[in-house]
Amino acid sequence: MSHKNKSIYVGVDVGASRTKVAVLDSDKNMIGHAIRKSGTDFQQTAEICLASALEMAGVAADKITSTISTGYGRKNVSFTNSTKTEIGCHAKGAYHYFPMAITVLDIGGQDNKVIRLDDRGRRLNFKMNRKCAAGTGAFLEEMSLRLDIPLEEMDALARESTGMVELGSFCTVFSATEVLEKIRQGKKVPDIVKGLFFSVIKRVLEMDIMSGKVVMTGGVVAHNPYLVEMVREISKMDVSTPEYPQLAGAVGASLFAMED
């Protein structure tokens, strides 16, 4: 394989929900990647994820030139050379795919971020969600349990909606009560699920002003691509995602490893 004589760079993104690893060659091609539940042993999960990504890339661990870890568990990764915040890494990863002035909307399992970058990829501003689950994957997970709908079925259900139900509350618990009220009123499940998606989007869009192209990243976007279409429709902006939205942070970390 052509990358065998090239330097190998690894990014490990230990998120609150999932651990992601991206392996890049020196031409910035992603030659391996893996995603696992982070679980309770971040170090072990990172090692398993790395082994899987390296196997896909067809390279041995001793061929790695440099590794950067990011995410909530970034400091639990023993084999990393250095760490960067997930804010920096998502920005770097998103700019790699869309090298222009962009606003990154990252919707993760337990947090979300809005990061504005200039046309050179430098951060102008960033905001993370405040200390609650509104607008994050955790909100959809909670609602999936309440409604007894598997998470992986929500995207398709939302697309079936013909009359979206609007939910008004900031709070996940209050939203759950609102959902119960809608069920009692006989609202259709697809309309409720679309309402949940809309709630996530509203929480993110109200965090900051969007400018330039909008790039959506994160696991919630990866598993629910309808969210991207909804943001495009609501914001009337140019909205895109990288091929693997969930890996944007890990790719960003690999790119930092290249500069390290």
Added chain:
Amino acid sequence: MSDEKKADRRQFASGKILKKIMADHFYELDEASRTGSRKVAWCTSVGPAELLRGMGFLVYFPENHGAMLGSTRMSTEVIPSANAIGYSPDICSYLTSDIGAYLQKKTPLKAAYNIESVPKPDVLVFNTNQCRDVKDWFNWYAEEFKAPVMGVHTHRELGDIKGYQISDIAKQIEELVPGLEKVTGKKFDMDQFKEAVEFSRRTSELWRACLESASAIPSPWTFFDATIHMGPAVVARGTKEAVEYYEILLAELQDRIKNKVGAIENEKHRIYWDGMPVWGKLRSLSEQFVSLNTCVVASTYCNSWIFDQLDPKDPFGSMGRAYLELFIVRDEDFKEKYMRDCFEKYKFTGIIFHDAKTCPNNSNNRYGLPERLSRHFGIPQLTINGDLNDLRCYSEEQAKTNIEAFIEQLDERA
């Protein structure tokens, strides 16, 4: 890993004197409370302390006790007791910590000084210049201790200060005298009052000079150092001891400047902190900034105990002015201009706002100020969510990640 680097926090030799002043302050109050040897007045931290000292009271500041409850992290375990008797988790967590601790018969004074409880007040005197919460706080204790409570009601959201507003506050302070005379049983002595005002003014001048020493590059100290060393400016202003303490501290700071000794090794970034400290996380935040080669050089908070308008020639009038011209009393335009002036003085490269959940009056990020200042200066700003005392409102991981990302952002610009 940048954040893992061992933090090298330079200590101050004057710290020993600071500890003695604070210890003596509490021992003296405790002795007076137990024996009745002197009258004890409770006073809000920016209340009319000079008048109380001038009338011979020992002065106790519950907010200082609140900060101790926060820094020892006792606050989060005692706040629920105050919530349970009707004081909302959304109001001042100094109030809820302090009342909660009293209800649970706990105090950080026990571990620090082997003192069993806060001193019993003979009178409680507030000034609402900070907020209304202090009045409610003092009213609760007045009922509990069956002690008289009195205070000054200050105008709010002020732009230019008018003469009639100063006269009003001066008059309100003067009108406290007859009530206080009843408590002391002694006639008000103008000379003693003027002496307290003079000591307080001198303390303020020195405290200002100490704070402004941070305009040096590298800065000889940090906001975190100042939050500790401001103790005497709060609890001992109006005394000779406070004046002598700040003369020593200032000399130490000037010595550092002369020898180019920075508080942070390789000071790379300079930050302005707006809002309250997160008392329970002071050390860990301080160490994080050290590890990021970043000096928090100045703050609105520590500047709030500068009262150099005080003038013994016009003690009531100058107190009226000093306690009315405070940052916290002023309108948004004044605050913006004030911070612009600070930018010129301290040459910071980023601003961090602490949005304290239970202290709206000290959270200046809520009306667009961060965005306006960022646009004006062309420097980045960050808001972290937290609280002064209630750590239930603070996500340490999220705050520290935000700070680390903010410094990464400054690195990109460097």
